[in-house]
Amino acid sequence: MRARITFTKQGALRYTGHLDLHRLWERAMRRAQLPISYSQGFHPQPKISIAAALPLGFASLGEVLDVRLNEDIPTEEIASRLKDNLPPDIQVTKIESVDEREPALQTQVVSATYEVHLTEPVDGSELKRKVEELMMSESLPRERRGKFYDLRPLIEILSVVTEADGKVWLQMKLAARDSATGRPEEVLNALGIEPEYTRVERTSLIFQE
């Protein structure tokens, strides 16, 4: 069967990278005695695929992975087996069975939403002005790892949220397609905010209809 697991990644796990997360899930499923399918060949690989790599240091409320199992197991059963076999900073929020013939999980992601909290106080109206200015612009040429690209079309939503106590934080929805991925730290950079003074949390991944 092909099972789709939605999970959180918080706390210490923010510092576990994409490849290590793969290995972590493989071990968790072995502990839970779930019969993972493996690829054929000299170095069999577990058939686990994670929807979209989460940058190191970010927390998440909605990571998604697909795993292929050699047996059909009720999703409640999978959940209960996994329950005590995950490190404390990962929690499963949803498990569903999906059609085996669906395209690869990674190709179905279109965008991702983020919340960015600021650890140093900022001037809310100044931030709002910068956000408006950025959203008004036609294009935002940027350079990343020696490649030039336009950040502007990758930003679908960017807004400042003001709490009752005057505290402000940012909400973003960025494109997360295969060759067109908006990175929250690039947006922060464009706003003149040091990523060092923020806490970023991915709140959801949005899939193709």
Place this chain on the structure above:
Amino acid sequence: MLTPEQIEAKLDRILLKVQKPGRYVGGELNSTIKDWDKAQTKVAFVFPDIYDIGVSNVGLKILYDQVNQRDDSLAERAYAPWTDMEALMREHEIPLYTLESKRPLACFDLIGFTLPYETLYTNTLNILDLSGIPVRSNERDETHPIIIAGGHAATNPEPMHAFIDAFAIGEGEEVIHDIIDTIQKFKSAPNFKRRDLLVALAQISGVYVPQFYETTYLEDGTVAYTEPTIPEAPKLVHKRIVAKLPPPPIKFIVPNIEVVHNRVSVEIMRGCTRGCRFCQAGMITRPVRERSVQEVVDAADEAIRSTGFEELALMSLSSSDYTYVSDLVDAISKRFEGRKLTVSLPSLRIESVSVDLMDKLKQHRSGGFTLAPEAASERMRRIINKFIPDEEIINTTRDIYSRGWTTIKLYFMIGHPSETIEDVQAIVDLCKRIIEEGRKVAGWKVKLNVGASTFVPKPQTPFQWVACDTRDNILEKQALLKRQLLKEKNIKLSWTKPEEALLEAWLSRGDRKLAEVIYSAWKNGAKFDAWEGDQKHEKWMAAFEEHGLEHTFYTYRQRRTDEVFPWEHITAALRKNFLFQDFRQSLEGQIRVDCRLNCFACGILPTFANLRRENPGEGWKCPDVKSPAPKIINIELPVVGD
């Protein structure tokens, strides 16, 4: 002192600037987080090298579990931060903290360092400093934790005497409880005095408190004697052992990042009966005690289930000597059949039976087959008491190649006592012959990885009297190996820098005077001495010079037969005369057989006669103690009024 919340907030600022930040955040499955306020005694265990190496250490895991099983105590862990992290921690004034609760080490009652090898000494000083704890014992007061250390390097604790409050000599499973009980008794008393506690610790069997001892030297700089300065401290500190191996750890920490060993390790046997004269571990971990096949297999199964690891290591100093090794391999193969699991069985004897064993474990042939002849000439192998005829080596390696392994790893040492250039030439000749014979059965693809490390004569071994081979000799011997082996297409050669062996020699063979050298070397910037690189040697040489000490005194000097060693007041229960007789026999090229066949009276039985008497039979591989237990006379007093 910073709170856990303050430390976490500071960490979030810096962690993305360091390599592998996952080393510094904890949160692993199977780590134990207990209620801080409910624990009377808090213990921090430290492996003084990076997380990647330390997290899988079994010794520390045993102690971690021992302490966490107590209702009144908790144990947490810390490792040495890599240099990038250390620099940021110092810049942001973050003290070293434990991974479980993120509390500074200085908040704990007890800090326990494991010192499995000597090149961790400078890191130990650095960690104390990074924790804001005075590096020297005599500068600590009632507000500071008690600093203890144990592990094989504690066989000669003297070079570290100025920095460690108490050493646990020998096995730690029981003594850790005695130490915690004593700390609780003293710390809960009104008017707690650190010195009173240390005096009490010095009276625990197996505990050495160096500040209550003083060394007097002869004019030539060698030790005259080391004696206690208080009547409560014993003249001779005997190592502790456990009569029966306690159940092995099951719930290994599962790191959230890749580390060096992602595996379950189950100790099948402790101690070794082979008597290889160069091997400190084989000498100081006696007597041999084995676990049952059932216990090993059940523990391995449970540990694999609780970790999800892909690799199982069956640990001992000499797997082939485990009485039921064949049954064990059968039982393991059966239990784990069809599961994706790599099983390693290290330290196999060079004989065809070993190839059969590995065959049964269905090892990935790609991993290579490891053998450790240690020396290449039969003469040399007699001297070190690891005698194997050349033909046996050739037959075994041929067998390995013919059964499908393409790579064999061979471990040798150079610089053995009385070794000549011919003995080193023999390494080249043997390797070439192994390849040649291998080609006859398996063709041109056969490969040989040759490791040639440098021998360091260690305390409490029959070779404690001998000098280290000189740097020039070692360089010449290495040059010979490189000249003849590096051009061979199918042979890979690796070696250690002679400076590394010298450092190991100073630190393991040194006396109390070395403490100042260690301190200065650390001040000069020496740390991570087990790692290659960055001009460490110069820092150490400068430290020797600063204190007017001749480093060759500790390395190139043959010790007098009547010399009093710096470690003379610490014993692994081996009689000096037993070691000396064995040394004499080595000079005559005489071998000693496995002591399961013939007891050579090493000293274990007289020291632990009572333990052996209470635990007769199979459990130990020593003869039973038949003599009656000393009588305890009870005098019955008449009861008044009866």
